[in-house]
């Protein structure tokens with residue numbers, strides 16, 4: 001099985017997100033997760049995002065993705081949020097193909113991401 005190295009487990013405490021290959025890998029209150037790292041809006045790197053209430057938040061315009069499903073639960077905000085209907089449209093399109101998910105495993109203190117089936 002192909003796996004992506006994701007660094008030492010000690011470097012992923014709760015609240016932290018970092019990049020590992022094509023994944024943003026994070027720790028949501030002790031629950032590790034991996035989602036593909038390109039935002040469905042304008043492709044910002046979600047590995048630079050933040051974890052908020054079970055969601056991964058895009059660093060550029062604040063779109064939020066459910067950590068458990070990879071679905072966008074809030075569309076882009078800021079100037080984009082002021083355009084009527086845009087956030088809802090982006091969200092609808094993004095959820096046709098949610099972010100990919102991975103399974104984070106720990107082995108000898110190191111983390112790896114396996115593709116979710």
Ligand code: FES
Nearest residue numbers: 039041042058061
């Ligand atoms: S690039 Fe992510 S919300 Fe705009």
